[in-house]
Amino acid sequence: MEDVIIIGGGVIGCMTLRYLSRYKLSLRLIESHNDLASGATMANSAIIHAGYDPEPGTAKAYFNVRGCGMYPALAKELDFLYRPLPSLVVAFSEEQMATAEALRTRGEENGVEKLEVIGRERLLELEPNISDEAVGALYAPTAGIVEPWGAAIAAAENACDNGAKLSLGEKVIGMEKAGDGILVHTDKADYKARAVVNAAGVWSDKINDMLAPHIFDITPRLGQYYLLDRRTSGLVNNTLFACPTKEGKGVLLSPSVHEKLMIGPDAKAMPDRDLTPTDSAGLAFVKENAARFLKCPLPMNLNIRTYAGIRPTPSNGDFTVGRTPVEGFYNAAGIESPGLASSPAIGLELAEMIARDLGAEKNEDFNPFRRKQIRLNRLSEEEKKELIAREPGYASIVCKCEKVSEKEIVDCIHRNAGATTVKGVKKRVGAGLGRCQAGFCQPVVVNILARELGIPKDQVLYDDPGSEILLEKTK
Amino acid sequence: MISNPDLVIVGGGSAGMAAALEAKKRGIENILILETDPYLGGVLRQCIHTGFGLRTFSEDLSGPEYAARYIERIESEGIRYLLNTPVLEVRPDLTVIAISKEEGYLELHPKASIAATGCRERGAGTIAIPGTRPAGVLTAGTAQRYVNIEGYRPGKRVVILGSGDIGLIMARRLTLEGAKVLCVAELMPKSGGLKRNIVQCLEDFDIPLLLSTTVVEIHGKDRVTAVTLASVDENRTPILEKAWRVECDTLLLSVGLVPETELFSDAGAAVERGNGLTVDDHLMSTIPGLFGCGNAVKVHDLVDNVSLQGEKAGGFAAEYILGGK
Numbered sequence: 001m002e003d004v005i006i007i008g009g010g011v012i013g014c015m016t017l018r019y020l021s022r023y024k025l026s027l028r029l030i031e032s033h034n035d036l037a038s039g040a041t042m043a044n045s046a047i048i049h050a051g052y053d054p055e056p057g058t059a060k061a062y063f064n065v066r067g068c069g070m071y072p073a074l075a076k077e078l079d080f081l082y083r084p085l086p087s088l089v090v091a092f093s094e095e096q097m098a099t100a101e102a103l104r105t106r107g108e109e110n111g112v113e114k115l116e117v118i119g120r121e122r123l124l125e126l127e128p129n130i131s132d133e134a135v136g137a138l139y140a141p142t143a144g145i146v147e148p149w150g151a152a153i154a155a156a157e158n159a160c161d162n163g164a165k166l167s168l169g170e171k172v173i174g175m176e177k178a179g180d181g182i183l184v185h186t187d188k189a190d191y192k193a194r195a196v197v198n199a200a201g202v203w204s205d206k207i208n209d210m211l212a213p214h215i216f217d218i219t220p221r222l223g224q225y226y227l228l229d230r231r232t233s234g235l236v237n238n239t240l241f242a243c244p245t246k247e248g249k250g251v252l253l254s255p256s257v258h259e260k261l262m263i264g265p266d267a268k269a270m271p272d273r274d275l276t277p278t279d280s281a282g283l284a285f286v287k288e289n290a291a292r293f294l295k296c297p298l299p300m301n302l303n304i305r306t307y308a309g310i311r312p313t314p315s316n317g318d319f320t321v322g323r324t325p326v327e328g329f330y331n332a333a334g335i336e337s338p339g340l341a342s343s344p345a346i347g348l349e350l351a352e353m354i355a356r357d358l359g360a361e362k363n364e365d366f367n368p369f370r371r372k373q374i375r376l377n378r379l380s381e382e383e384k385k386e387l388i389a390r391e392p393g394y395a396s397i398v399c400k401c402e403k404v405s406e407k408e409i410v411d412c413i414h415r416n417a418g419a420t421t422v423k424g425v426k427k428r429v430g431a432g433l434g435r436c437q438a439g440f441c442q443p444v445v446v447n448i449l450a451r452e453l454g455i456p457k458d459q460v461l462y463d464d465p466g467s468e469i470l471l472e473k474t475k
Numbered sequence: 476m477i478s479n480p481d482l483v484i485v486g487g488g489s490a491g492m493a494a495a496l497e498a499k500k501r502g503i504e505n506i507l508i509l510e511t512d513p514y515l516g517g518v519l520r521q522c523i524h525t526g527f528g529l530r531t532f533s534e535d536l537s538g539p540e541y542a543a544r545y546i547e548r549i550e551s552e553g554i555r556y557l558l559n560t561p562v563l564e565v566r567p568d569l570t571v572i573a574i575s576k577e578e579g580y581l582e583l584h585p586k587a588s589i590a591a592t593g594c595r596e597r598g599a600g601t602i603a604i605p606g607t608r609p610a611g612v613l614t615a616g617t618a619q620r621y622v623n624i625e626g627y628r629p630g631k632r633v634v635i636l637g638s639g640d641i642g643l644i645m646a647r648r649l650t651l652e653g654a655k656v657l658c659v660a661e662l663m664p665k666s667g668g669l670k671r672n673i674v675q676c677l678e679d680f681d682i683p684l685l686l687s688t689t690v691v692e693i694h695g696k697d698r699v700t701a702v703t704l705a706s707v708d709e710n711r712t713p714i715l716e717k718a719w720r721v722e723c724d725t726l727l728l729s730v731g732l733v734p735e736t737e738l739f740s741d742a743g744a745a746v747e748r749g750n751g752l753t754v755d756d757h758l759m760s761t762i763p764g765l766f767g768c769g770n771a772v773k774v775h776d777l778v779d780n781v782s783l784q785g786e787k788a789g790g791f792a793a794e795y796i797l798g799g800k
Contacts, residue, residue: 305600
């Protein structure tokens with residue numbers, strides 16, 4: 001029997017696992033996909049929102065502001081890609097300036113610090129390319145940008161370094177209360193645990209309903225994005241939002257931690273929770289709405305990828321975090337935006353609650369630091385010199401666009417919560433997310449995975465089972 | 476230790492090797508070719524079909540044979556090259572920063588440099604094909620590498636979008652390997668591929684070439700299960716009412732090549748609309764002393780022409796160096 005089972009390996013489940021690993025508890029995380037961070041965590045706006053957006057008094061407001069404040073220190077401990085980057089909510093009319101003002105008031109009520117409503121002059125200093133129509137903005141300097149899947153994987157790896165276990169590619173099909181614990185049935189095995197956490201993202205309504213009274217329904221929504229090459233660097237300096245409307249936060253422009261420019265999302269209901277197709281109408285909507293931010297046309301010729309992500313929008317409008325009427329069963333459910341920003345705070349709060357309920361002691365041996373990941377493309381000249389002299393393997397570049405070395409790829413395969421797929425490598429070291437979109441490096445990554453995992457090349461998967469890249473040997 | 480070369484050539488493919496040989500012939504002794512891959516010859520290594528060298532050697536050679544002719548000459552001329560040596564940065568003063576397994580971190584200050592970095596393929600992301608993003612969508616050149624170098628077939632039922640030469644070559648190659656190539660869809664009303672490839676790669680194998688046709692949706696969660704094709708009107712807008720679905724496991728893309736010039740444009744060199752390095756009559760870029768040739772300047776149909784331009788660039792770079800500038 002485990003002490004705690006977490007269902008769902010997105011950023012919420014992984015953060016919860018990590019904070020639980022600070023206690024003397026046996027932990028297991030179950031994820032239906034082949035890799036962590038495969039649902040909502042994989043494709044979203046990658047923004048650590050400051051916290052001016054949620055209604056005061058909501059769980060969203062509470063966790064957003066706390067989570068946002070945790071990121072700078074957490075990113076250092078777990079060594080994931082994060083950068084403080086102010087958000088600007090751009091107003092295009094005096095009426096929208098009033099909205100910006102209202103957002104400031106709301107943010108302050110939520111506990112967000114350093115919010116300012118700025119005029120056009122200051123806005124121009126921050127964003128020289130801003131549209132002539134822009135009259136001012138809400139300035140939120142505590143916001144940030146992150147690699148969402150990197151944060152989730154780093155948290156899980158750190159938890160595993162501290163003793164947690166992962167069951168990937170296992171789908172939970174049922175649960176029942178059994179004596180002093182909860183039985184969790186997956187399509188591959190049965191587990192028992194004293195406590196179970198529902199962090200199942202887009203499936204969190206269904207997982208809740210397996211054991212607890214119905215609370216909410218999830219309406220999966222798709223958001224589509226363009227990703228522009230790093231040659232756009234300098235075009236936009238901060239995350240640019242439009243003033244929110246009834247339809248949501250709307251299309252944004254933001255630099256990514258990979259120095260690309262992210263443009264999106266739209267929002268549309270998606271009946272199939274496992275599919276994230278793009279469509280031309282949605283992409284056209286994104287392009288049209290993004291164009292108004294700047295006085296120059298967006299360099300859409302520098303587009304390197306279009307993609308869509310799914311978001312679990314709950315019918316009750318707020319996060320559902322904490323105990324359920326069923327003893328030992330906890331929810332971290334219905335987590336849509338600002339879930340990414342909130343995730344460390346949700347994980348921390350749940351972990352402390354569960355540890356208290358289970359009477360768990362602190363794990364004195366807990367190591368909060370993940371072993372540093374060497375990223376060649378982020379080193380200074382001097383650091384590169386020193387590294388190559390010491391470890392010539394880092395001079396062997398596999399991904400030419402992002403300058404990712406073979407040694408980094410081998411390392412990410414052999415870590416805890418390591419890569420087992422081509423997409424897993426992309427998520428962990430960034431190979432293939434550049435301008436050639438893996439045209440050059442994918443065959444090399446396939447070879448490295450086959451070699452390191454000891455499998456034939458035609459068994460190397462892109463992502464989930466059934467995603468073989470090569471179908472059979474040539475004649 | 477690498478002594479500071481007079482001429483650095485970035486890229487050891489057909490353009491770079493030809494440039495090096497010509498510069499040597501013109502009296503430049505201290506030349507260094509920097510190549511990212513573990514071999515010289517660039518993409519020629521995977522082009523095992525023939526049709527190379529008709530102009531340069533008046534012979535019909537395969538890609539590896541064509542490359543071998545140049546590699547032999549590079550060796551016999553004693554021209555230095557470093558493999559596994561990616562260039563990280565080129566600066567406006569021609570400083571070249573590279574890293575090499577053997578030589579470590581390199582900071583070179585040549586008198587002239589030649590951009591011979593070739594090109595990359597446009598992929599599904601660049602052209603924003605709607606639908607899902609499963610395994611089984613790949614560029615023709617990547618597929619060519621899987622088949623010819625790695626020895627694996629990437630698909631059994633294949634639709635090809637774009638009738639560029641690599642796509643046409645791969646239609647034949649995959650057919651010979653036992654795959655069913657269902658059709659080649661071309662957005663334009665006529666193919667941009669060489670006539671000989673259309674005849675020898677499609678017509679001879681009864682593979683339909685569907686002109687004014689494009690892929691409007693990719694289907695499949697883990698692996699491609701189908702694509703939706705549609706004819707396009709004279710503005711290249713798909714006529715969705717007349718779209719049809721083709722069950723397949725692979726979508727091969729041959730939708731254009733983009734010169735790889737970011738290394739040089741990051742240093743401030745001007746590039747053309749199509750991303751090719753801007754060069755003058757002497758193949759010199761807007762950075763004095765930085766020359767360009769081959770597919771990094773303009774995507775060529777024939778490797779012979781790449782070699783010829785490489786030779787010219789090598790000559791101009793030699794003149795520049797010997798002119799004392």
